[in-house]
């Protein structure tokens with residue numbers, strides 16, 4: 163234990179100093195957004211620090227979202243995309259989530275209109291035959307950085323005029339007394355295909371999260387069936403767990 167304490171004191175300041183030097187390099191523009199960083203071994207050679215110290219400083223930078231590491235291609239200065247904590251137990255909207263964090267939310271429209279439903283939409287929304295579907299698909303941004311792609315489908319009587327949705331879908335639903343009160347959400351890990359990666363501004367194959375949400379009114383009617391693709395490097399999902407009894 164004593165040795166451990168001594169090690170921590172001796173190693174700590176060095177990795178903190180290295181971390182601060184790299185942070186300064188980023189702040190004063192010496193290291194640009196998305197710029198590759200030298201390999202750990204190279205940094206160790208350049209600075210005369212041990213690999214352990216370098217690795218610890220790098221891990222700190224990764225934990226703080228300042229540096230990102232990509233399997234097989236090394237470390238890069240992060241591109242300024244915010245990393246946000248998302249509660250897994252609250253039924254909130256993207257706009258609310260971003261505003262609560264002091265981030266400015268915006269969207270780029272991919273689709274907004276009335277359509278003949280796909281078989282999947284008929285099932286998910288429990289549509290009767292001949293019923294149309296409102297589709298709104300958006301690239302969702304925080305401080306102008308792409309965070310997620312959301313493709314929402316709603317029964318046409320819930321959202322008769324999809325073009326009325328400007329900033330927030332839930333705001334329109336709330337206005338009409340149709341804000342969902344319950345939702346079921348499934349989150350799966352994926353590698354982004356090139357189309358989605360292009361929209362989200364990352365490399366094809368980068369980590370993403372596929373989130374499928376089905377939302378309900380208090381009378382159990384389905385209001386929304388949304389397939390989303392979230393950037394894997396922009397989200398931490400957080401839930402409070404309790405001992406079951």
Ligand code: 16G
Nearest residue numbers: 255256257330331332373375388390
């Ligand atoms: C959230 C929801 C989405 C909903 C949207 C409405 C997921 C994982 N989350 O992003 O289902 O459509 O909020 O946001 O799908 P808005 O009110 O800002 O348009």
